[in-house]
Amino acid sequence: DSGVTQTPKHLITATGQRVTLRCSPRSGDLSVYWYQQSLDQGLQFLIQYYNGEERAKGNILERFSAQQFPDLHSELNLSSLELGDSALYFCASSGGQGGYYGYTFGSGTRLTVV
């Protein structure tokens, strides 16, 4: 157990639907990062939060949004789902915000859009 908890582990949903992925960072970590891994692709950075505020944005679609709550857990909302959104979504956390600390990854949420 890495200390980063992601739920659910698996999700199957239909096109056009909306889902919420949840992440609880490792105790004491203030930064949360979301990554997407599609088939045959590397980890693509989506978005970063630090202590409740958005810090950096990557290739995140407008249909996707995220937030970090006062208790530091984070949610990634994916709406109007398309087949191409099927992927493994990872959450990671770190103690700082500048990338000087290694990231601790959760076990991921595998999303299948049918």
Added chain:
Amino acid sequence: ILNVEQSPQSLHVQEGDSTNFTCSFPSSNFYALHWYRWETAKSPEALFVMTLNGDEKKKGRISATLNTKEGYSYLYIKGSQPEDSATYLCARVGNEKLTFGTGTRLTIIP
């Protein structure tokens, strides 16, 4: 170099042999370089974070070096063991974003 690139894409090494692979990255606006080990069906696990040019880090049989001026890092594994089989990812920190390479998939042949 515009992106983080890793080579080779995959590698088969005999048990007991030593090996190394490369991570190349843009040298401008560099803050840090991460290495991760990613076993199948698990999540990536941090190996090293390096920030200074000339940095060398070691963890057991695995070590890494960093050249920030020319934009590359090497990961070395000495005396490979079956449990070293994994995908090794490097990632560059710039503008507060950690950008990953696509990894080197290492298979150790018993």
